[in-house]
Amino acid sequence: MNIGVDAAALGMSNAVTSSTNDVNSGYWNPAGLIALEDKQVSLMHASYFANIAQYDYAAFAMPIDERSAWGVSMIRFGVDDILNTTQLIDDQGNIDYNRISLFSTADYGVTFSYARKLPVPGFQYGVNAKVIRRIIGKFANSWGFGFDVGLQFERNNWKFGLMVRDITTTYNVWTIDEEEYNKIKDAVEGQNQELPESTEITLPKAQLGMSKKFDFHNDTSLLAAFNLNMRFAKTNDLISTDGLSIDPALGLEFGYTDLVFLRAGVGNFQLIEQIDNTVYNPSYRVGFQPNVGLGFKYKGIEIDYALTDLGNQSAALYSNIFSVKVDLSIFR
Template sequence: MMRIDRAVIKGLFLNSLLVVALLAGTGFRKYAGEFMAIDVSPRAQALGGSFVALANDVTASYYNPAGLVNLQATQFSFMHAWQFVNFVNFDYLAVAHPIGYHRVLGISVSRLAVDDIPDTRAALIQQGDDWRLDWSRVTRFNSADYVVTVALGQRWNERLSWGVSVKLIRRNLGENYANGIGVDGGLQFQLRPNWRLGLSLKNMTTTLIAWDTGEKELVYPMGILGTAYRFRVPGMDAYFIPNLDVILRSVSLPGAGDARVYNFEGGIFTGAVGGEFQYRGVLSFRAGIDELQRFAFGIGVKIPHIRVDYSFLNYARELGNSHRIGILLDFGN
C-alpha cells in the first residue's frame, strides 16, 4: 500500500510541477509568453505555423493583423484543441467584420486551461519514517490563461496593408492572478499577383504581466518575416502554396533586470516551413515543420460559407500529440 501511495504522490507532484511550468510562468520568466505562442488556427498549425504572409481570414488577428483586409464579409471562427495527453484544453473564438473602405475589425478570445488540479501540499501525513496521502485533505484548483485581442487591418494601397492588435491578458493560478497588456503589428505586401510577403512584430513594446504577488513577467519582442507563393498545378484545377517564415526572437540586455530594455542583436533565429495543396477550392491538404522542428499535417474541407479544418502536431512521446479542430463561417455571398 505504501508503494502505491508513493507512486500517487510522485505523480501528483510531477503533474502539478508540469502545470506550473507550462501555464503559470511565475519564476520561469524565459517562458512567460509561451501560452500566447500556441497556434489558434488548425490550418496554420498544419503548415508548421508558417502563416504570416498567407494569413487571410479571421485568425489573422493573431498571426498578422494586416491580413484582415483580405476579408470580404463577416467571418466567425471557433477552435478546440487537446494537448499534453488531453491534460490541457485550449479554446479560441474570433469574429471579424469590415467596418469601412478596406478596413476590417477583429475581436478574439482564447483560453488555455487545466482544471481540477490536485493540491497535495497540505495532504501529506508522516507516520514514523513513512509518508502517506490523506485524500480528505486534498483540494483542487484551476489554472487558466485568457487573452482578449482587438485588431484592426487597413489597406494602404493596392499592394500594401498594415494592421495592429492590442492584447489584454489575464492569468489565474489557484487564488493568484495576473494582468497584462501587449501590442502586435504587421504588414503584408503583394509583390506579384501570386506572391505575397508578410511581416509580423509581436509584443512590440514588450508585454508586461504583473502578478498580485508582486512577481513580474516580461515577454520580449519577436519579429517574423514570411513569404507565400501560389503555384497553379498544370492540368488540374488545383494550387500549391509553399510558405516560409523566418523568426527572430529578441533577448534582454545583461543587467537590465525588470527594465523594459531589449535588442535583436544576438537574438535567436529560427524558422517554420509548410505547404498547402488546394483542390478545386474545396479540399486542402497541408503539412509543415514548426519552429521546434516538429512535424505537422492537416486537412481542410470547404463548402459554401463553411470551412472545417483539422491538424495534428507531433509532440514528444511522453506528452502525447496535439489535435485541433476548427470551424470557420463566412457570411459573404
C-alpha cells in the same frame, strides 16, 4: 499566446505570416483582415499532455469598409480540477482527505485587432491590443497588456508579411494571496521563503514571411509559404547569435477546386542539447517539428484538422487539432 491557432495554419507549421487572409489573421498577422469580404467566426479546440490541459480559441472579424476591418479573439489554456493537498495534513500531523480541494490554473488572452490599407498600392497594416489574464486558483493572478504590429505587401502574385509581437514588451503584474502563501511557505525547509517576483515580462518577437500561390489548369493549386521566426536573444534555434535567433518554417497547401486541401509543414528547428550543454546525439543534433493537415470547404463553412508534433519526434508525441471557420454570409 505562442502556441498558435487554426488547424489550417498549424498544419503548415505556422508559416502563414504573409498569406493569412481571414478571421484568424487577428492572431497571425492583423493586416490580413483586409481580405475579409463579410463577417467570419472561427473556433478551435485542442488537448495537450494526455488531455490534462485544454486549449480553446474563438474569434470574430468583419470589414468596416473597403479599406479597413476589425476583429476580436480569445484564447484559453487551462488545467482544471487540480488537487490542492496543501491542507491534507492538519496541525497535529493527521491525514484528512476531506481537506483536499480542487482548483484550476488558466491563462486567457483577449485580442482586439484593426487593419487598414495604406495609400501605397499593395500595402496594408494591422495592429493588435492584447489583454492577458492569468489565474492560479486562489493563490495568485495577474493582468497584462501588450501590442502587436503587422504588415503585408503583395506584388506579381508574391506576398510578403512582417509580424512583430509584443512590440512594446508585454508586462504581466501578479497579485499573490499572502495568506495562502503563508500556509505553504514552510512546507519544505529552506525553500519558498520569499514571495516570487510580481512582474513578468514578454520580450518582442518578429516573424518575416513570403508566399506564392500557383494555380494549375486542372482545378488544383499549390500555396508555398516560408517563414523566418526571430527572437532577440540567444536560444537553441537553428541560427543563433547573442542578439538574434532565427527558426525557419516551411508550409505547403495543395488544394483541389477550392474544396479539399492537403497541408504539410516543417519548423521548430532546434539544436538538441543535454542539460550540461553537450549535444544529445552527435549524429542527429538538429531537432525539428513536422506537421500535416487536411481541410474541407463548402459554401462558406471550412473544417480543418492538423496532426502536429509537440517537438520530440523520437517519442512520437502528437496532438490532434480541429477548427471550424464560418462565413456568416451563408445565413442570409
